[in-house]
Amino acid sequence: MTEPLLRVTDLTKAFGGLIAIDHLSLDIAAGEIHAVIGPNGAGKTTFIAQLSGALRSDSGTIRFDGVDITNFPIARRARHGLARSFQITSIFRDFSVEDNVALAIQAHAGHSFRFWRAARSDPALRRPAREALERIGLVERRNVLAGALAHGEQRQLELAMALATKPSLLLLDEPAAGMGATETSAMVTLLAGLKGDVAILLVEHDMDTVFALADRISVLVGGRAMATGTPAQIRDDPAVRQAYLGEEA
Amino acid sequence: MMRFNLRIVCTASLVLALALFPVILEGQSFYIGVLSRAMILSIAALSLNLILGYGNMISFGHAAYIGIGAYTVGIFAYYEIYDGFIQWPVGLAVSAAVALIFGAISLRTKGVYFIMITLALTQMLYFLGVSVDEYGADDGLVIDIRSEFGGYVDLENRVTLYYTIFVILLATIAGMHRLINSRFGMVIRGSRSNEARMRALGYPVDRYKLTAFVIAGVICGLAGLLLGNYTNFVNPDMMHWTRSGELIFMVVLGGMGSVFGPVFGAIAFLLLEEFLSDLTVHWQIIFGPFLILVVLFARGGIDSLLGRGGRGHD
Numbered sequence: 183m184t185e186p187l188l189r190v191t192d193l194t195k196a197f198g199g200l201i202a203i204d205h206l207s208l209d210i211a212a213g214e215i216h217a218v219i220g221p222n223g224a225g226k227t228t229f230i231a232q233l234s235g236a237l238r239s240d241s242g243t244i245r246f247d248g249v250d251i252t253n254f255p256i257a258r259r260a261r262h263g264l265a266r267s268f269q270i271t272s273i274f275r276d277f278s279v280e281d282n283v284a285l286a287i288q289a290h291a292g293h294s295f296r297f298w299r300a301a302r303s304d305p306a307l308r309r310p311a312r313e314a315l316e317r318i319g320l321v322e323r324r325n326v327l328a329g330a331l332a333h334g335e336q337r338q339l340e341l342a343m344a345l346a347t348k349p350s351l352l353l354l355d356e357p358a359a360g361m362g363a364t365e366t367s368a369m370v371t372l373l374a375g376l377k378g379d380v381a382i383l384l385v386e387h388d389m390d391t392v393f394a395l396a397d398r399i400s401v402l403v404g405g406r407a408m409a410t411g412t413p414a415q416i417r418d419d420p421a422v423r424q425a426y427l428g429e430e431a
Numbered sequence: 432m433m434r435f436n437l438r439i440v441c442t443a444s445l446v447l448a449l450a451l452f453p454v455i456l457e458g459q460s461f462y463i464g465v466l467s468r469a470m471i472l473s474i475a476a477l478s479l480n481l482i483l484g485y486g487n488m489i490s491f492g493h494a495a496y497i498g499i500g501a502y503t504v505g506i507f508a509y510y511e512i513y514d515g516f517i518q519w520p521v522g523l524a525v526s527a528a529v530a531l532i533f534g535a536i537s538l539r540t541k542g543v544y545f546i547m548i549t550l551a552l553t554q555m556l557y558f559l560g561v562s563v564d565e566y567g568a569d570d571g572l573v574i575d576i577r578s579e580f581g582g583y584v585d586l587e588n589r590v591t592l593y594y595t596i597f598v599i600l601l602a603t604i605a606g607m608h609r610l611i612n613s614r615f616g617m618v619i620r621g622s623r624s625n626e627a628r629m630r631a632l633g634y635p636v637d638r639y640k641l642t643a644f645v646i647a648g649v650i651c652g653l654a655g656l657l658l659g660n661y662t663n664f665v666n667p668d669m670m671h672w673t674r675s676g677e678l679i680f681m682v683v684l685g686g687m688g689s690v691f692g693p694v695f696g697a698i699a700f701l702l703l704e705e706f707l708s709d710l711t712v713h714w715q716i717i718f719g720p721f722l723i724l725v726v727l728f729a730r731g732g733i734d735s736l737l738g739r740g741g742r743g744h745d
Contacts, residue, residue, distance in 0.1 A: 234631065260633030272631070274624040285621050288614055289632040294639065296614040304614075347632060 185248060187212040187381050188233075188351055193242035195228055195405075202228040204405035205242070210351065215373070215382045217392045220402035226385045227269060229402070230355050233383070234266045235259045247350060261290065265349035267340045269356050269385075275329030279320060279339055282328050283311040286343040310346065318342040318372065334365035341372065351381045358391055370394055393417070401425070438737035442691050445698070449597055453590045463593055464661075469701040470596045471657045474603050476681040476693035478650035483679065484687035485611060486643050487623035491546045492533070492553030493678050496526045496648045498560065498670030500655020505572035505665035515578030515586075522656045523649050529556075530648025534641045550672055560667030571666025578660055586660055596657055600694070603650060608690045610646070619643050620688075684725055686734025695733040 188210040195203040202225045210216045218226055231237040233244065235256035244252045251259050260266075274282050284307040288294060291306060301307060315321040318338050323331065328339060337357060344352055357373070358366045366388070373382065373395055386392050392399065393413050400410040401422050409415075409422050416422055449466065456462050475497055482488040503522035507513070537548040561569055577586040586592045610616050618639045622629050629636050659665050668674070677700070685696020703721070707714035729735055 255635075256630040257633050257635045260631055266631055268628075268631075272625060272628045274621055274628065276624055277621070281617075285617060285629075286632050288617065289629075289634050294614040294618045294634070295642065297616075298609050298613055300609070300612045301614045301617045302612060307614075343632070 185245070186210060187247060188383075189243075189245040190233070191243045191245075193229075193232060193244065194240045195225075195232055195237060196240055202405050203232065203239075206402075206405060206407055208400055208407055208410065210381050210383060212350065213378045213381055214397040215377055215384060215395050217384045217386060217396035217399045218402055219386070219389070219392055219399060224402040225405040226402055227355060228405075230266065230353050230383070230385060234264065234353055260347065263348070263350040264353065265344040265347045265351070266353035267337075267344050267355060267357055269359060271333070271336045271340055273328045273336055273339055273343070275327070277328055278325050279328050279331065280308070280311050280315065280324040282339055283314050283342050283346050284308060286346040287311055287314075290347045314342045314346040317345070319368075334361050334368075337361060337365075337369065338372070341369075345376070345380070349380060351383065352376075353383050353385075355385050356387065357384070358386065358388060366391065438734075441695075441737055445694070446601070449600075453593050460589055463589055465701060465705055466698075467589075467593050467596055467661050468658075469698045470593075470600045471654050471661060472678070472681060472701065473694040473697040474596075474600055474657070475651045475654035476678055476685065476697045477603050477607055477690075478647040478654065479678050480682045480685075480687065480690075480693045481607065481610070481619075481650075482640075482643055482647045483682055484689070484692070485616065485623060486619045486640060488538070488640060488644065489546050489679075490537075490549040490644075490647075490675070491672065491679065492549035492551075492675050493647070493651055494670050494672070494674035495529065495533070495553040495556050496651035497655040497658055497674065498556060498665075498667070499526050499529055500652040500657070501659030501662075501665040501669055502560070502566070502572075502655075503652075504578060504656055504659035505574050506566060508574045508576060509566065509572055513576045513579045515580045518578050519653075519656055523652050526652025526655070527645050527649045530645045530652075531641070534644035534648070538637060538640055538644065550675070553670060553675060554672055557667050557670040557672070560670060567666070569667065571664060571668075574659055574663045574665065577663070578656070592661060596661070599653065599657065603653075604690065604694065611690060615639065615642070680722060682732075684722065684732050686732030689731070689734040692732055692734035699733060 186209040190206060190208045193203055193206045206229065218229065220226055228237065232239050235254060239252065243250060246264060247262060249262065251262060274285065287307050287310050288301065312321065315324050318341060320335060320338055320342060323335065328336065331339060341357065358369050361369065370391055376382065384395065396413055398410060399413055399416045400407045401416060403425055408425065409419050449470065452466055453463055479490065479493045482490055500522045503525060504518055507518045533549065533552045537545055537552065540548055566572055584591060584595060586595060618634055622636050622640060626636055681696035681700045682693050684699055685694065686692030703718060704714065707717050725732060
C-alpha cells in the first residue's frame with residue numbers, strides 16, 4: 183500500500199502540565215478533505231500549529247509527501263507543499279490584492295535574491311496571480327489595498343494566496359470564521375471545487391460546513407482522535423454523539 | 432494629479448539644484464562643503480532607509496559603517512597608501528563583513544532588543560576607536576591626502592569631489608529604486624508588512640533580512656569612504672550612537688519607506704543644523720520640538736507633504 187500524503191504518528195504536545203495533543207495519529211490521503219472537529223480546547227489549533235511548523239512537537243513524527251518533516255521550520259514545510267490559512271486573517275494589508283497573491287507565487291518561483299528587475303511588471307508573477315484571483319472571484323478587486331477589503335473578501339484572498347503556492351495539502355483553520363451566511367456558502371462552494379486537486383485539512387466549528395465538505399472526519403477530544411470516519415459513520419457513532427455532537431443536537 | 436506633480440517637481444528641482452550649485456556658488460566653498468556633506472549623509476540615510484523604512488529593522492547603529500569607511504581611508508593614509516582602488520574595495524568589504532556579523536547577531540532579536548543590540552555593537556566599535564592609540568584614539572587620524580584614482584579623478588579638487596559625491600548619490604538613488612521594486616525588495620517589504628505570513632508562504636525571511644542588512648552596511652560604508660575624503664579627518668565620534676540617531680532623524684524627517692525621502696531628510700537636517708546653529712548654540716532646543724511636530728503631524732515626513740497618494744510605502 184502506498185503511503186498517504188500526510189501521516190501523523192503519536193504526535194504529542196504539552197504546555198507545562200496541560201497535554202494539548204496526546205499521542206495523536208492521523209492520515210490524510212492525497213486530494214481528500216479531512217475535517218477535524220472537536221470541542222473548544224480539544225487541541226485543534228495546536229495540531230494545525232504543529233503541522234505547519236509554528237509549534238515544535240514534544241514527540242511523534244510527521245511524514246509528508248514521503249519526507250519526514252517533523253523538524254522542518256515553517257518556511258521549508260511551505261516550500262514542500264504545505265500551505266495554511268490562519269484562524270485570524272493574515273494578509274499584507276498595505277499591499278494591493280494582486281501584490282498579495284504575487285508574493286505568494288514568488289515564494290514558490292525559486293529564490294528571491296533578484297535585485298534588479300521590477301517584480302510588479304514581471305509576467306511570470308502577475309499572470310498566475312491574475313489567474314488565482316479569477317478562480318477565487320476577486321479579480322475585479324485586484325488593485326484595492328488588501329486592508330480595505332471586506333472581511334469575507336480578505337478570507338477569500340487568504341485562500342487565493344494559499345492556493346497560489348500550488349500546495350498538495352492545505353491547512354485551513356476556520357476559513358469561514360466571522361463570515362455571513364452568503365459568504366460562507368460561497369466559501370463552501372469554492373472549497374468543494376478544490377476537492378480532488380488539493381488535500382485539505384479543515385478545522386471548522388460550523389457542522390453544516392463540515393458535513394457538506396468533508397470526505398472524512400476526525401473527532402478530537404482531549405488531544406486524542408476518538409473517532410475517524412466518513413461523515414455518515416461519525417454522525418452515527420454513539421460515542422461521538424454523546425461526547426460532542428450530542429451537545430449541539 | 433496636482434500633488435503627484437508637486438513631488439516630481441520638487442525632486443527634479445532638488446537634483447537640478449544640486450547639479451548646478453557649484454556653478455552658481457562659484458567660490459563660495461562653504462556652501463559647497465555643506466552640500467557635499469549633506470549628499471554624503473543622504474547616501475547613508477538612503478542605506479538606512481532600506482532596512483529601517485522598508486524592512487522595519489530599527490538599527491540604532493548604522494553610523495558604524497560610516498566609521499568603517501572613513502577609518503579605512505584614514506588607516507590606509509596613515510600607512511601612506513593612497514590608492515583608491517585599494518582603499519575603497521577594502522572599505523566596502525570590511526563594511527560587508529562587519530554588517531554580516533552584526534546582522535547575524537542582532538537579527539536573532541526583535542523590537543527593542545534589536546535596537547539595543549545594534550546600538551551596543553556599534554558602541555563597541557566606537558570604544559575600539561577611542562582605545563587604539565596607534566590610530567589617534569580620541570583624536571582620530573588626519574587624512575593628509577585623499578584617495579587617488581590613478582589620475583582619472585582628482586578628489587583634492589573640491590568641485591570634483593562634489594560631483595563625485597553627486598554621481599554616487601544619483602547611482603544610489605537609482606539602485607535603491609530598482610532594489611525596492613525587485614523581487615528581493617518585495618520580500619523585504621512583505622516581511623515588514625506581515626512576517627509570519629511570509630514564513631507561512633515559504634520565505635526564509637531571516638536570510639533576506641540579513642542580506643538587506645549587509646547591502647545597507649556596504650552602501651553606508653561607501654558614504655563613510657566619501658566622508659573620510661571630504662573631511663580629511665576621521666575620529667571615533669563618527670561612530671558615536673548619537674550619529675546613528677541623527678541618521679534615523681534624517682530618515683524619519685524625510686519619510687520612511689519612500690525612495691527619495693531620506694535625501695530630503697538629510698539635506699533638510701543639515702540646512703536646519705547650519706541655520707539654527709547660527710541663531711543659537713543651543714539649536715537642538717528648537718530642533719528637538721520641530722522633529723516631534725514632524726512625527727506627530729507629518730508621519731510620512733517631508734515626502735508625505737509632497738503627497739504620496741493612497742498606495743503608501745511605494
